[in-house]
Amino acid sequence: MDIFDKQESQVRSYCNSFPVVFTKAKGCWLETESGDRYLDFLAGAGSLNYGHNNPVLKQALLKYIEADGITHGLDMHSGAKEEFLKTFHAHILKPRALNYKAQFTGPTGTNAVEAALKLARKIKNRSSIVAFTNGFHGCTTGALAATGNQHHRQGAGVSLNNVTRIPFDGYADIDGLKLFETMLQDNSAGIDKPAAVLVETVQGEGGLNAASDEWLQRLSEICKGNDILLIVDDIQAGCGRTGTFFSFESAGIKPDMVTLSKSIGGYGLPMALVLLKPELDIWKPGEHNGTFRGNNHAFVTAAKAIEVYWSENQQFEQHIANCSEMVSEVIDSTLERYPELFVKQKGRGMMIGIECCSGNLASEIAKACFENGLIIETAGPDDEVVKFFAPLTITEAELKQGLEIFEQAVELVILQQFKKAS
Template sequence: MEVFARLESEVRGYCRGWPAVFTTARGSHITDENGKTYLDFFAGAGTLNYGHNNPALKRRLLEYLSADAIVHSLDMYTAAKRRFLERFEEIVLKPRGLDYKVQFPGPAGNHAVEAALKLARKYTGRETVVSFTNAFHGMTLGALAVTGNSMKRTGAGVPLGHGVAMPYDNYLDGRTPDFLLFETMLADSGSGLDKPAAVIVETVQGEGGINVARPEWLRGLQDLCRRHDILLIVDDVQMGCGRTGPFFSFEEAGITPDIVCLSKSLSAYGLPMAVTLLRRELDVWEPGEHNGTFRGFNPAMVTATGALEDYWTDAELEKQTLAKGRLVERALNEIALEHAGAVDSVRGRGLVWGLVMRSPELAPKVCAEAFERGLLMETSGPEGEVVKLLPPLTTTEAELTAGLEILADSVRAVRTAVAA
């Protein structure tokens, strides 16, 4: 590994917790150059909802590339883009009664967020965007301005303006009515809160610690935005594409955001791809006003279309995800009960779950122990206090059970070591 330490920037992160050189991957497993195979409960931070090298999607991709089809196209018209747009409308938008236009802003989630913020400001003529405590929306300047984590914000190196944070659901432990502060500041001309262009929210805060917003809280937020003529942006970069069960994470709440940000598992294969969905009347862009070199990566559109056709023409994947989520929840609750002195709570939806440790230093130790036992997981939360489970949606129940047993053994081992 000397070459990485010598040549790669110190900014590298995940590799420090997983000191292995990985070579191959398939489904929910990833193998290093020494032949050791790990169960993957990380899934590319939510980019691999359909597993590593999904064989059906790989077949489509190889066929496309072998035909010398278009790979790079900026925003030119291509057959692959047309197919994706048609199938996205037929399979995702129309059945849900959504009339969004699709913008290809660039290849990553932060590009989808930046486009959403920029469009909201252009459309409303206002500058302020309201976000929430413990939010994470990306590492570029606009996205950082609506991100809560102080370490990430400090890394910007410049003041981050035009963003105001409000309490996320249950941030104050139910001690005040929902949106009391927000509503009061909006009504008070002396509060210092300029009328916002938009509110941006994650229905489940992944990086923030697996904080799950209640459906009624999300409905209340939509109602507030509509009463005050504020656009509602849902950042579904990590929680979209089936992670919580339905294709969009906001479906359970019955809300209709004005703008939706999608990326990560949208391409379904780990290929860079992002879209910003916007209500038709919000499309006030001038040609070329927001662009990017890699917003036309056609191989990603091919695999994205394949995933829609293979997994989303019926409700089977959603049902399986919710059932597997119940299995994970039961297992985590058993761990929490066994280690009540060390585990504070269990949080999650669908197939995103967090085991919240009472002492922040325990979570990275549990993940490190799990790695040694053949399981990849990361931590999340403001102090890294949450052991985060984000397995591919295609992970089998047997694989989930095996991974959860490793997790249980890892918690026991860490507690024994700490007690010693």
């Protein structure tokens, strides 16, 4: 481990919670150089919805590489990009009656957010953006300005401007949308009319706060009624994580723009894009570019993932629903057994977690899970939520195994705390 301490910046974080060297991965399993195996309930922070080294996606990628398919192509046309666009339209957009053009940005979620915000400001000729309490949108300056977390914001080193923050659904029992709408109608409220509203339907890093369908519908109507663009950040909540491909489907809304990254590449390969309504596509050529906006390997695995998991049958969505119910039952049982230590269930689909009475308790549970073969992280303002983020392709038997480790970790931590107290 010395090489990492000596040569790698201390900005690294996940390895501090999981201090081993991983060498292999398959499905929902990670293996270390010493042969120890861990169930993965982190899934690349939502980048591995289809698991590690998914065999179907791997074969498609290997076949493409073996045939000397284009790897890097800037934004030039390629067969791999063509296949992705056709597959995405046929299996994702058309069945949902969504009409979007795709902008491929640099291959990170934060770059997709930057592009969406720049385009919104260009379209409306306004600089202000509205974001929400506990939102997380990335760590580059524009996206960071819309991010609420102080830990991340303090790393900027510059003023983070042009964002007005309003309460998210359920925040401190404040009706944030009523406040927003009232201020928009009051010329003395001191709010600059925004170009866009940027929202996560389920706040991943913010603690798995889930907006209701009714709240999202109200937000959409407010935006429409006030000539404001609605941007849904589906980078973590999308690609099936909440149960449907897009996290906003149950609300029946059609955002003006959607940002995607993380699992859109299918295989864990970096890829990001902005979906935008055709009439919003006023970019000049090269106005927002990036050297690696043409990751053709990701196009190959992204298209194959959509073809395999998001065709016309509903088997994959049903599997996600079944797994979600299994996790939910364990969370409910834990809440019932220890009401003094746990607060409530949070999230939706397989983006679900349990809120602990403190960040310390959540951290101790995650640590005990790791010591017994389960990788799981925490989220929320004080890291008080234990976050179940298994690959969506996990089998029910594997999921049960991981949930049992969690339950054992809870028992162990409570026993340890009891011993300390006595």
